[in-house]
Amino acid sequence: MSEQTAFHVALLGVAAYLTHRSSTAPTPPPKDDEIKPDLTVIERYLGQFARVLAGIVKYMTWATAGSTAAVLLAKEYPNELSTAVLRRFLLNSSAAERIHLTPAVLAGTLLTIAGAGIRVACFREMKRFFTFEVTVRDGHELCTSGPYSVVRHPSYTGWFLQSIGVALWSCGAGSWARESGRLDTPLGRAAATVFLGLQTYIAFGMLLRCSKEDELLKREFGESWNTWARKVSYRLVPFIY
Secondary structure (H helix, E strand, C coil), X not given: CCHHHHHHHHHHHHHHHHHHHHCXXXXXXXXXXXXXXXXXXXXXXXXXXXXXXXXXXXXXXXHHHHHHHHHHHHHHCCCHHHHHHHHHHCCCHHHHHHCCCCHHHHHHHHHHHHHHHHHHHXXXXXXXXXXXXXXXXXXXXXXXXXXXXXXXXXXXXXXXXXXXXXXXXXXXCCCHHHHCCHHHCHHHHHHHHHHHHHHHHHHHHHHHHHHHHHHHHHHHHCHHHHHHHHHCCCCCCCCCC
């Protein structure tokens, strides 16, 4: 196996694994009395379906990464099995040569790894207090260390980076979905629309949540939150927002 193919497959594996980790809730769903009632319709639905939506995202990511890896390995080891694999995953066997580690794919996998890594770090920092729903749990503590010492909502920053990254390496130039011709089929277009639609919905919901969570934490922790907000004045991106 060539070094580039090995590197490409390894990047895909790490990106898919970390996306799986970052899209899997680290804690059980909160109790009904822990979910705050003063939420918008979008926030409420996002909270109710967050785990389902994240599950769809992570398994679609695995499917795309697995399909790409299968084609890359089939190119490296030509035999009857690899020929069958290429026929299965490509609409045109010549498309296999166009599936490789392009700048878009490289940038996408690195963004995915960075974004998902930030989210996993947030899970570890907040421990049992991290939920996919807007909640304040019994004994809740204000987390101001680790990623939360840089911006106030780093897990959302991580999700945005991860989403942009996945879109680049799964649909950009050199990707399996684009070069195989699958995106040109009705089913491929439908799958891409669903995937990108879910990512957009989740991202929009997270933007709305930023101000809601700030209000909630300010009410809950008072001066402790004010002190933290003065030190960490940006919600998502340092020096920008």
